[in-house]
Each structure stands twice: as structure tokens, then as C-alpha cells.
Amino acid sequence: MFALMPVNIRLALRSLSRNRLRTLLTMLGMIIGVAAVLTMVALGTGARASVEGEVSSAGTKLVFVHSGNYVRGGQSVGIAEGGGAADTLTLADLNAIKNEVEGIKFISPGISTRTSVTVGATKAFAKVEGVGTEFASAYSWDLKPGKMFEENSNQAVIGRALADQLFGKGSNPTGKTMQIRDQVFEIVGVTSGDSEDHKEVVFVPYQKLQAALGMQNIKEIVIAAEKAGEASRIGEDIKKVLRKRHGQGNGKAASYLSAQAGAAGSVDDFTVETQAAQALTKGLYTPAAAFALANLPKLDEVNLEEMADTLDHASDTMTALLASIAGVSLIVGGIGIMNIMLVSVTERTREIGLRIASGARTGDVAMQFLIEAITLSVIGGLIGLVLGLVSSWTIGWSLGWPASVSFGAMALAMGIAAIVGLVFGSYPARRASLLDPIDALRTE
Numbered sequence: 001m002f003a004l005m006p007v008n009i010r011l012a013l014r015s016l017s018r019n020r021l022r023t024l025l026t027m028l029g030m031i032i033g034v035a036a037v038l039t040m041v042a043l044g045t046g047a048r049a050s051v052e053g054e055v056s057s058a059g060t061k062l063v064f065v066h067s068g069n070y071v072r073g074g075q076s077v078g079i080a081e082g083g084g085a086a087d088t089l090t091l092a093d094l095n096a097i098k099n100e101v102e103g104i105k106f107i108s109p110g111i112s113t114r115t116s117v118t119v120g121a122t123k124a125f126a127k128v129e130g131v132g133t134e135f136a137s138a139y140s141w142d143l144k145p146g147k148m149f150e151e152n153s154n155q156a157v158i159g160r161a162l163a164d165q166l167f168g169k170g171s172n173p174t175g176k177t178m179q180i181r182d183q184v185f186e187i188v189g190v191t192s193g194d195s196e197d198h199k200e201v202v203f204v205p206y207q208k209l210q211a212a213l214g215m216q217n218i219k220e221i222v223i224a225a226e227k228a229g230e231a232s233r234i235g236e237d238i239k240k241v242l243r244k245r246h247g248q249g250n251g252k253a254a255s256y257l258s259a260q261a262g263a264a265g266s267v268d269d270f271t272v273e274t275q276a277a278q279a280l281t282k283g284l285y286t287p288a289a290a291f292a293l294a295n296l297p298k299l300d301e302v303n304l305e306e307m308a309d310t311l312d313h314a315s316d317t318m319t320a321l322l323a324s325i326a327g328v329s330l331i332v333g334g335i336g337i338m339n340i341m342l343v344s345v346t347e348r349t350r351e352i353g354l355r356i357a358s359g360a361r362t363g364d365v366a367m368q369f370l371i372e373a374i375t376l377s378v379i380g381g382l383i384g385l386v387l388g389l390v391s392s393w394t395i396g397w398s399l400g401w402p403a404s405v406s407f408g409a410m411a412l413a414m415g416i417a418a419i420v421g422l423v424f425g426s427y428p429a430r431r432a433s434l435l436d437p438i439d440a441l442r443t444e
Contacts, residue, residue, distance in 0.1 A: 018024055027379060027383065028336070037388070061230075064220060065093075066089075066273075088270070130207070136148040138183060143190065294405060373421045
């Protein structure tokens with residue numbers, strides 16, 4: 001294998017293999033440095049992704065579309081009275097929203113009813129919601145124990161409080177069955193989180209609940225935006241799509257206030273509101289709620305900008321921290337390489353003298369020791385690379401973070417390792433090349 005390599009690399013590998021323990025100890029600084037850098041880069045990336053995920057689900061990303069329009073009491077400020085109940089919201093509307101509105105990450109239809117739920121001899125009168133499989137992702141559920149149900153299956157997810165009522169406090173109902181009306185469902189998951197709307201609810205595939213109720217329409221659409229702060233814009237786009245589909249004007253509202261109930265003088269048969277709007281207007285009368293909502297799009301933009309600035313500052317701080325740790329680790333490794341190379345020059349003074357006396361130029365001698373230092377550094381970097389990938393995956397898995405290392409980061413780590421070998425090997429190489437051959441041959 002050595003025969004296929006350039007002469008200086010073969011000489012470097014032979015020299016390093018003479019004292020393998022010392023070579024390994026010399027590489028240790030580089031191994032630890034590269035491994036630490038890659039691990040921290042991976043964990044930094046995972047931490048940022050985790051923070052972004054938490055920020056994106058901080059209550060500003062959901063949009064709700066409800067069938068019917070119950071706006072009341074806004075005539076004094078120019079808001080038309082809503083038309084009340086309606087059954088015009090369909091799966092075709094959901095597909096149109098999904099295809100025509102940008103920035104949607106998850107979307108789920110919804111219908112609900114209250115009915116009896118039976119487990120053995122225990123009965124409860126509970127809310128049953130029919131939803132799509134993306135409903136869990138829209139609300140960032142962590143279904144432990146269990147999982148989300150499959151599309152159009154006889155599977156169900158149950159709220160924690162209802163599970164305690166039917167199966168006993170703290171029980172694990174996954175794998176057990178329950179009867180809803182005349183259908184039997186297998187429980188495959190239990191909802192987590194503190195949402196009061198989900199604790200005492202059974203969630204089933206919407207197709208099954210539609211069939212049980214004899215419905216063709218849906219009552220609600222839940223949409224999760226890709227980015228926090230875009231919910232208001234998505235809500236306005238949804239109104240335009242539905243107004244065109246439902247034959248209500250050209251999809252544009254005459255003014256903001258008139259948009260609360262309809263477009264261009266007509267009355268909407270649906271209602272669109274964001275999660276932030278729900279919280280902001282809770283308990284307010286229609287006129288007060290309308291004026292509060294008038295500034296909501298700007299509020300979303302401010303929140304998005306603040307969150308982006310916070311993430312950027314955190315990322316910059318982490319980058320500076322990683323750079324300093326990387327610098328210290330690699331400098332320590334480089335000093336170790338320079339130290340051992342100086343010792344190697346001293347030990348091999350007679351060998352250097354023989355090479356020069358045999359016709360080798362000073363540049364050849366310098367190149368031999370320089371390549372030896374670079375080889376030592378690169379091999380240590382490769383070992384550190386493997387160790388860093390294993391440790392980053394292990395720590396990321398234990399913390400539940402999506403830790404990952406890009407090919408660019410790995411290439412950069414190896415490039416820095418080679419540069420460290422070049423820089424810290426230069427002085428020992430120069431010192432070896434400047435040895436006087438006569439004095440070197442006299443050395444015992």
C-alpha cells in the first residue's frame with residue numbers, strides 16, 4: 001500500500017509508526033479538538049432548530065376556519081351582522097386553501113359532536129372530534145405513550161383527563177378499545193399538553209365521524225403556518241379564496257370593518273380567525289374586538305421580527321463561543337504536534353545528516369518533516385471526525401434534539417486540521433533543514 005503513495009508521505013507514515021503510542025498521544029489533542037468542535041456544532045444546530053420549533057409553536061401560527069358566521073352587535077361601527085349557521089364548508093374548500101394559499105405547513109378538517117363513550121361498564125358523555133392526521137402536528141402534540149391514528153381507520157387518540165376518567169388515573173390506555181356509538185375504536189395515543197380543549201376529547205379520523213353522522217360537509221379547518229407571524233396574512237388569503245369559491249363578490253372586502261362579516265356588501269358564510277386573534281378578543285364585544293384586530297397584522301410582524309432578532313443574537317453568541325473553543329482546542333493540539341516534531345528532529349539528527357550528505361536538499365528535508373506534521377494532524381482530525389459524529393448523534397439522541405453535521409462543517413474541520421499541522425510543523429521542519437550535515441553526522 002505504501003508503494004502507491006508519494007515518497008514523503010511513505011516516509012512520514014513509517015516514521016510515525018515507529019513509536020505508535022507516542023504518535024497516538026500526540027494526536028490526542030487534535031482528536032479531542034476536532035471531536036469537540038463537531039459535537040458542539042451539531043448540538044448548536046440542534047438547539048437552534050429546537051428553539052425555532054418552540055418559537056414557531058408559541059401561539060401565533062394557527063388559523064381557524066369555521067363554518068357559519070355569528071358576528072353580532074357591530075352595526076354601529078359598520079360591521080354587518082353575520083348569517084349564522086351554514087353547511088357550505090367542504091373538503092373541496094380545504095383542498096383549494098391548501099393549493100392556493102402559500103405558507104401553510106399543516107392543514108386538517110374538523111367536525112365534532114357530543115355522544116356517549118363506553119369502555120366496558122364505564123360510560124361517559126364526551127366530545128368526539130373528527131380530524132385529519134396532520135391535526136397532531138399542527139398542535140405540536142407529543143403523543144407519549146402512543147402515536148397518531150392512521151387515515152380513515154378505526155383508531156382513536158384520547159385526551160388525558162378523559163383517559164383517567166375511563167381507565168383510571170395515570171393509566172396507559174393504548175392498545176385498548178372503546179365504543180363510540182355503534183363503532184369500536186382502538187386507542188393508539190394519549191394527548192399531551194395543557195390545552196383544556198383537548199383534555200376531555202376523543203379524536204378519531206374525520207371520515208369515520210362523517211359517516212356516523214351522515215355528513216358530507218365539515219365544520220372547521222385548522223391550519224398551521226410555516227412561520228410564526230404569517231398567520232394574519234394567511235387568514236386574509238383564505239378569506240379571498242373562500243369568497244371566490246362561495247360566490248361572495250370578487251374575494252376582496254370593501255374595508256377592514258366590513259371584512260369582519262363579509263366582502264363588498266355580502267355576508268360571509270364562514271369565519272376566519274387566528275389563534276392570536278382569539279386570545280386578543282376573548283370577552284370583547286364586536287366593536288372593541290374589531291378595533292383591536294385592526295392592528296393585529298402589524299403586531300404579528302413585530303413579533304416575527306423580534307423572534308428573528310432573538311434567534312440571530314443567540315446564533316451569533318453560539319458561533320462566537322464555538323469559535324473560541326475551537327481555537328483553544330486546536331491550538332493546544334497544534335502545540336502538541338510542534339513539541340513532538342521538535343523531539344523527533346532531535347532524535348533523528350544523524351538520519352537528517354545522512355540524507356543531506358547523500359544529496360538531499362534542505363527543501364527536501366523541510367518537506368519531509370512538514371508532511372509528517374500535516375499527516376499527524378490530518379489522521380488525528382479524521383479520528384476526531386468519526387468520534388465527533390458518534391458523540392453528536394449520541395448526545396442529540398439523548399436530548400431529543402435534531403443534531404446534525406453538514407458536509408461543509410466536516411470539510412472545514414479537516415481543512416483546519418491540515419492548516420494546524422502546516423503552521424505548527426513549519427518551525428520543526430525549518431529547524432531540521434538548517435542542520436549542518438557534519439555536526440549532524442557527529443551526533444551519537
